[in-house]
Amino acid sequence: MVPAPEGRQTMAHTFANLLTPVIFSTKDRQPLLPPHLRTDLLAYLGGIVRNIHGKLMDSNARPDHVHCLLSLPPALAVAEALRLIKSNSSLGVHQTWHRAAFAWQAGYGAFSVSPSNVPAVVKYIRDQEQHHRTISLQEEFLAFLKAHRIPYDERYIWE
Secondary structure, eight states, X not given: OOBOTTSOBOXXXXXXXXXXXXXXXXXXXXXXXXXXXXXXXXXXXXXXXXXXXXXXXXXXXXXXXXXXXXXXXXXXXXXHHHHHHHHHHHHHHHXXXXXXXXXXXXXXXXXXXXXXXXXXXXXXXXXXXXXXXXXXXXXXXXXXXXXXXXXXXXXXXXX
16 A cells, blocks of 8 residues: 555545435325335335445335335435435336325435344334334334434424
């Protein structure tokens, strides 16, 4: 390696392991994701994530929201990744499945997780059907915000 002007060594490559669980819902949390659409939609999301040089490590959808565990490249901001994922998947739902009324809610929740917690996150994502028998999306989302110490004003979460 060539020393930097200050005498320190430069790093030739960027190394990152950015694991991001995300939750996003349909517009007004409407049940717009019927069971027959979910599998294809999740596969479609995986293709979008691959196109942005990320990896969809796991995902699951309920009638009104999606959970994903993403591994994103370090040069891509989470906000830009979610903009691309949501806008392209919405376009795909309109064009492929002919659902003109489909839309995602404007916001999302994105959280960080260490590699050691990936198995627990994957289990959580896979157990969504059972999990939502006892807790609503709203309760779940607020619990995530509290667990990750993210300040919020509930008046503006559900717009």
